[in-house]
Amino acid sequence: MKVSGRGRSATQRGLTLVELLVVMAVLGILAWAATPMVELSVQRQREQELKRALWEIRDALDAYHLAAQQGLVAGGASGYPPSLEALVQGVPDVKAPGQMRYFLRRIPSDPFAPPAHLRRCHGACVRMTPRPTGRAQALMCTTFTAALTAWV
Known part of the structure; x- marks a missing residue:
């Protein structure tokens, strides 16, 4: 029977326990090093989602304000809606009685x-x-x- 350089026969193949532990340690170190990058990526993704949600709300508020200035909706003294829910539930159209104007489909969720x-x-x-x-x-x-x- 042939014996390899490490004292095992040529027919016995596989890894020793020490080799497996070294591989596991290297993989653990790599995963530990990658964790901050993944967390940063998730944080940036949430920030982008929040930015999109805020722009959506801002566009709806601007559209409401413009409609109030044009006399399409009753805007009150400031020309802005009383709440964000009013943008979703709709406000009565001044020029078309019985109809509602909607400015948002839903209030965007907060990713944080x-x-x-x-x-x-x-x-x-x-x-x-x-x-x-x-x-x-x-x-x-x-x-x-x-x-x-x-x-x-």
Whole structure:
């Protein structure tokens, strides 16, 4: 029987435990090094989504303001809607009685807010309470096992 340079026979093939551990360590180091890049990519993606949502709201507000200046809708003293919901639910058209003008299909979601399934677990899982800084803090529902972090 032939013996290879490492003391194994030529018919025995495979990796030793030490070789496997070295490969696993190298893969772990590579994954650890790539983690900040992935987190940065996710952060930038959320920022772009937020930017698009803000532009969508701004365009709807500008369209409402223009319609108020043209006398198509009752704009009040400022010429802006009373709330964002009014842009979605529609406002009465002054020039066409009985018809509504819509400026948004839906209010864009905030990509930095907690997911909807965490906000609405069992009716009211997460309560928002004011902090001294004026921001809101998410409180954990008793059915969750992991704590929710503060959302800013």
